[in-house]
Amino acid sequence: MNMSEKCKQHVDSCRFCWMCHHICPIGNATGHERSTARARALGISLVNRGAIELDEIMDNIYECCTCGACVHDCTTGWDPVMFTKETRLQAALEGKLPDYINKFVDNCLNTGNAYGKTELCDDLKKAISNHSDKKDTLLLLGVDARFMACKQAVKAINVLEKAGVDFTALETEAPSGWQLDFLIGAANETKEQMNACAKMLNEYKTVVVYDPNDAKAIKQTYKEYGVEVSANVVTYTAFLAQLLDEGKLQANNTGKTVVFQDPYQLSRDLEETEEGRKVISAFADLHEMLLNRTETVWAGNILMAQYLPDVIKEVSARRLFNVTSIGETAIVTASVSEYVALKNVDQKDVEILSIEDLILG
Ligand code: SF4
Ligand code: SF4
Missing domain, CATH: 3.40.50 (Rossmann fold)
Structure with a gap:
């Protein structure tokens, strides 16, 4: 597999030890050794050595939720999230993604979300319509809230209303790209989606990001991929804490x-x-x-x-x-x-x- 030297080093240096074994939420849920970081590293190293084909490990590669518990726990400093994401990218480039992942990627490219949804629920449309005027502050709801948990998205809007915040909410949001990043890593398509989102965010002074997936992408991954955001980006939780400090949220x-x-x-x-x-x-x-x-x-x-x-x-x-x-x-x-x-x-x-x-x- 065509993998960067840095990732190869991490794959080869992982001791396949037990030190991060117990904290993997997926490994603990399945009870399977194959679901853990060390097994994933072993699988990738076997592909890199030509012992097995990339297709054989792809289901396992998509078992990782990229939560980083293993990275946090690895006392020797190796990064299973990095090599897992690079393997996803490589599989995408080699046309070896599992069909169920290809479907999500196509949805992301065609509809902006992995679920292939195009319509917001009526309650959310109504809540958004009360904030359609352009203000300095944008509330970015994100694809999960908008398309899969619209009642929660409405509540997120209601909380800011309760605190008297003057903000914009958009009926059509550019996706942050976190889903493509999860599915295929640092592909050109991911970066293009991120750049389009950054362009939208940069029309505002402040962007309040409701979904931590979006917050991580915009505040961390964008920097890694050279995507520039000039707006002041704050997480929803940090914004609420600030509203409390200012006495706007009682x-x-x-x-x-x-x-x-x-x-x-x-x-x-x-x-x-x-x-x-x-x-x-x-x-x-x-x-x-x-x-x-x-x-x-x-x-x-x-x-x-x-x-x-x-x-x-x-x-x-x-x-x-x-x-x-x-x-x-x-x-x-x-x-x-x-x-x-x-x-x-x-x-x-x-x-x-x-x-x-x-x-x-
Ligand atoms: S990532 Fe670190 S803790 Fe986990 S198996 Fe590899 S060497 Fe051990
Ligand atoms: S990042 Fe992946 S391998 Fe590491 S603990 Fe989370 S699910 Fe397990």
């Missing part, structure tokens, strides 16, 4: 006791751990998960549930078990995708709330 303790599900994109990638806590603490009594902040465990998402539904349900169920095992009964999310994934588990023991749910009461 604290109102609901009397609930909750734990916080740190989105890895915020805590590990963007080093944002306290803003969400600040907001939640203003509306509830915040307790901590055993694995919190940069140690967070990914709780599932919408995109991977399209092709690994049972595995993602198990990922989410295991995170809910983390809640009940410390005697807690409510979890607050700051990622629309994790919210949907957790809600998808058939259970009654844990109340699942978004930050917007908590604020809107």
